[in-house]
Amino acid sequence: MYRKSLAELAADLQAGVCSSAELTQACLDRIAALDGRLNAFITVTADAALQAARAADARIRAGQAGPLTGIPFAHKDIFCTRGVKTSCGSRMLDNFPAPYDATVTRKLAEAGAVMVGKTNMDEFAMGSSNETSFYGPVKNPWDETRVPGGSSGGSAAAVAARLVPVSTGTDTGGSIRQPAALCGITGLKPTYGRVSRYGMIAFASSLDQGGPFTRSAQDAAIVLGAMAGFDERDSTSVQREVEDYRATLDAPLDGLKIGLPKEYFGDGLDAGVGAAIEAALEQYRKLGAQLVEISLPNTHLAVPAYYVVAPAECSSNLSRFDGVRFGYRASSPKDLTDLYQRSRGEGFGAEVKRRILIGTYALSAGYYDAYYLKAQQVRRLIRDDFLRAFEQVDVIMGPTAPTTAFRLGEKADDPVSMYLSDIYTIAANLAGLPAMSIPAGFVNELPVGLHVIGNYFSEGRLLNVGHRYQQVTDWHTRCPAGYE
């Protein structure tokens, strides 16, 4: 059962081949048997899941089921879930059962999807390896001595290891796409504003966006359809109809113009990864696409601009954690300042503290213009590069990450080297563009991800581009040894 795609499972549920209760129990059994090796889950909600599964079965019998009704999924522990611990991978929220549901939580529940648990992640989504989690690192199912990527590492590992067919993630600088690439699955970051941020614990509000992890573009089309949509509770949610992403999956790619930024194929790109990407591009050429060399001249400024904008917004967002209203509180504070300082000092881990400090510095009196304003100006230059490129091409392709999964601990002591693992993904966040990673081969038995960036609100096109490739390749069907 666990080998099947979401689309196949939905058909089985409709046809009565299996029930959601059976399917959910099968996922819970896989988690119980295998997650000890991966550490992908922070919380498993077995009882609530089985109850939701029985409700989904009733709905299916009543003929009121949608494509997600009865499908088990894992939820990144950044999405608020009423009454269920929502830790954000942090000691700060280890004692926090969210008092309300995120909009994405509500929408997936309304679609009948069955949450089986909350997944491990870098603390407050700050990291590219899942090593900053208070709950310990997640292992990559392709090689348990390596990282799954981050920050949504638990969600990516859970889908790659076939513990669940679907999971959710969030992407501020690559946190869906980079782990999708390193774990060999499909991950999509939608256009900024497409998926509601309400109840999604904020890291950098002008960059954060939620999206799905699945094993295929077809499955991602189903899940994104349920996650997306206008939400008046999110002030940056976009008022725009959600398309039927499944309707356009099969559109032919004849004449598709694929832009290849020369900056994405230069120094720093692993040769094996580069060769896998070249082979994927050749496959697209056979599918009728036209490859066009383009330039995004400000590419090298994306990571530096991000490491001003994201920490600045993080320092502001995380000021809400004060030990007073919710979350961790230090014991026996001697006064109010001591309460704030020790609650925050003891509740946050090292990487979160680094980013709060950088952000506080960049926003402090006398430095705002030199850092934050400057970075926001550079951000426009980066965005304008893309706008010019999309006058010429339909989508942009390149590698999702410069290397395959690196070893646990390899970059843990060097923040800047860790930050560079998001070198190809960060620009899409700064520009607010939708982007996707799909499996495109292996180097030394480790997965490689192909990165596809689209113009605003072109999620349907991206999924179509992914689906057509997955019709003629089988990288996305490969399963890590030990998890078959």
Next chain:
Amino acid sequence: MALDANAVAKIAHLARLGINPEDVPEYARNLSAILAFVEQLNAVDTTGVIPLAHPLDATQRLRPDAVTETNDRDNFQSVAPQTEDGLYLVPQVIE
């Protein structure tokens, strides 16, 4: 720009973030490396470039000035470290 231990302590105070004194040198080293890295931005001429605050250049949506939320205080305070009579408790502020 390199940050020394004093600068880190000052920023940590602005952020009300407790840092163990023995960890300060490492933070100073890491933060200096990050700042040196973002220094690349200064090489770019951004004269006349309007800062981009929102990727779609959207502005805040307005809504009618009407009460839409219900009072959910008990629920929200159920996750608070310490409350009394509907109030959040903190250490004594005024002697």
